[in-house]
Amino acid sequence: MNEPARERRDVRFLAALIAGTGLVFVIERLALLAVPGYAPDILPLPIAQLMLDAGCAAVVLAGNRLLRPGVLVITVLGALLQMVLVLSSGPLWSIVVSVLLAIAQVYTLVVLNTKPIRVHFGLDTHDDPLDLES
Secondary structure (H helix, E strand, O other): OOHHHHHHHHHHHHHHHHHHHHHHHHHHHHHHOOOOOOOOOOOHHHHHHHHHHHHHHHHHHHOOOOOHHHHHHHHHHHHHHHHHHHHOOOOHHHHHHHHHHHHHHHHHHHHHOOHHHHHHOOOOOOOOOOOOOO
16 A cells, blocks of 8 residues: 555544544443433533544644644543543443543554654654665
8 A cells, every 4th residue: 555545544543543532431421421320520521531632633634743742642641531530430331431442542642653643743754764664
């Protein structure tokens, strides 16, 4: 597969992963409202996370090099938030969703540092003579 097509696919995948984690977080918290005897009072937090993730997805799609560190920070904070929620009380399915979201956030950090994404942000080039992937 040629490099530009692969790069576009990787960028779209990363943007969808970032936005998807925020969306799943909001859906999971909304589902917790239906659990009897458990009323999560932190619904504004998932909505804020969704807005930040949507902004990060837009930054990734645009390839804004100056805002990339902000995407990294927001992704780390999202992973830490999910790890804290794993330790909180709640239904088992909610804890499992938080574990999966934490894993997805950490994976997002990994994908943000792959070569196609770094090329998209202008931090690397395809013609690196020391590149072992070619």
